[in-house]
Amino acid sequence: MLTFEDALGKLLAAAQPVTETRSLPLTAAAGRVLAAPQFSTVAAPPLDNSGMDGYAVKSADIPVAGTRLPVSQRIPAGSVGMPLQPGTAARIFTGAPIPAGADAVIMQELCEAGDDGVVINQVPTPGQNIRCAGEDIAVGAEILAASIKLRPQDIALAASAGLPELPVYRRLRVGVFFTGDELVQPGEPLPPGAIYNSNRYALRALLEGLGCEVRDLGQVPDTLDATKDALRRAAADNDLIVTSGGVSVGEEDHVKPAVEAEGRLDMWKIAIKPGKPLAFGEVRKDDGKAWFIGLPGNPVSAIVTFMIMVRPFVLRLQGIRDVTPRAFTLRADFDWKKPDARAEFLRGRRNEGGGVELYPNQGAGVVTSLCWGDGLVLNPPGQPVAKGDPVRFVPFTELL
Numbered sequence: 053m054l055t056f057e058d059a060l061g062k063l064l065a066a067a068q069p070v071t072e073t074r075s076l077p078l079t080a081a082a083g084r085v086l087a088a089p090q091f092s093t094v095a096a097p098p099l100d101n102s103g104m105d106g107y108a109v110k111s112a113d114i115p116v117a118g119t120r121l122p123v124s125q126r127i128p129a130g131s132v133g134m135p136l137q138p139g140t141a142a143r144i145f146t147g148a149p150i151p152a153g154a155d156a157v158i159m160q161e162l163c164e165a166g167d168d169g170v171v172i173n174q175v176p177t178p179g180q181n182i183r184c185a186g187e188d189i190a191v192g193a194e195i196l197a198a199s200i201k202l203r204p205q206d207i208a209l210a211a212s213a214g215l216p217e218l219p220v221y222r223r224l225r226v227g228v229f230f231t232g233d234e235l236v237q238p239g240e241p242l243p244p245g246a247i248y249n250s251n252r253y254a255l256r257a258l259l260e261g262l263g264c265e266v267r268d269l270g271q272v273p274d275t276l277d278a279t280k281d282a283l284r285r286a287a288a289d290n291d292l293i294v295t296s297g298g299v300s301v302g303e304e305d306h307v308k309p310a311v312e313a314e315g316r317l318d319m320w321k322i323a324i325k326p327g328k329p330l331a332f333g334e335v336r337k338d339d340g341k342a343w344f345i346g347l348p349g350n351p352v353s354a355i356v357t358f359m360i361m362v363r364p365f366v367l368r369l370q371g372i373r374d375v376t377p378r379a380f381t382l383r384a385d386f387d388w389k390k391p392d393a394r395a396e397f398l399r400g401r402r403n404e405g406g407g408v409e410l411y412p413n414q415g416a417g418v419v420t421s422l423c424w425g426d427g428l429v430l431n432p433p434g435q436p437v438a439k440g441d442p443v444r445f446v447p448f449t450e451l452l
Contacts, residue, residue, distance in 0.1 A: 053323040056395045060361060062320075063332065064375070066343075067368035070291065072222045078207050083263050084220035085371045086206075090196040092213035095186035099132075100150040103181040107141040107163055108133075108154035111176040122169040127151060141170050150182055157181035189213055199373045201263070221371045226259050227286030227293045227342070228252070229269035231279060231307060232349075237271070250419065251296040251354050255347075258358050259294070261452055262366050279310035287314070287335040287342035291369060294362065297349025311335060311344055322361075323394040323433065326353040326416040330361060343369070350416040356397050356428070359451040377450035379430060381442050383407040388437035395433050399425040400445065408445050427451075 124140035127133035129147035136153035156176035317333035331346030364375035385407035399421040411421040427447040
């Protein structure tokens, strides 16, 4: 069996990111992958400005607390004042440019305003409460690196630099379909021997959560011809095809021979639990190929394998370079006395004491364990765990 690290390495080495780009307005760019680094053509802030409401002064004019100064002008945000007259104060508001000659701002709570001026109750220091020009963004500075998924704060930074639009890679197109005559859609009657198709909805949600454009081909009959036809249709206008179940050697498992007939398939046994089987290959199409990944059929196995294997592959296809989720070292508040020979991804959740607990039933079909938990404990092969031991924990927020 392949180790988890070797299998993931093979996936990432094969990934060929999309290259098509388009420019989008900032209002539509959040969640997309930036195609080129961005540089600022302006300084932010463009001028020295006040960090709060108060009075702009020259610090040398206030030798002691209680000094009274006449107020020579009023400077609201959005306007530029006149040079500060010697021996006076300027009423100033947050964000307003500092007038020439002033070198400090005294917050209004430390001042007493009256008809004959303002009493300054603090001896200021030069630079006090002044935001200097360019302290956030310098002219020409790289503000956003290529190949990042744009977050709201990245959009804010682009807007601060005056950029109205950003170049992004097009969305990854993913086709999904599902085989198995035993599968029934939620809302339909459940005959004896049938099960509801939870993987269809889980995989769609997982892919859409990663920003993919998902094309759902629905349920495919358990025949070789129907499966080959579904593969051809999915490959025609998608970059990646994802299925779950049906990639075995049984008489009713047609995905494997169908992919082999339409392209190439590698069957991997990966030393992970839950999971283990993974099919990876490609399906031919007129203008190249579509990648193919076949996931295990058990719901927890499919979701966990997606999070730890398919997610980084999808991110790399989208053009993202850093695809490694952050892991945290936490205290085990559980005993795990019979570890598997494979690397285990145990469903757990953090508690108020700073430790991590495990769901009592770690079965591959127990979907409630994923809803109860808030992450995965990554346990190395053959590693027993006793209460108090340090364990590696990856929150679901890093995997979804």
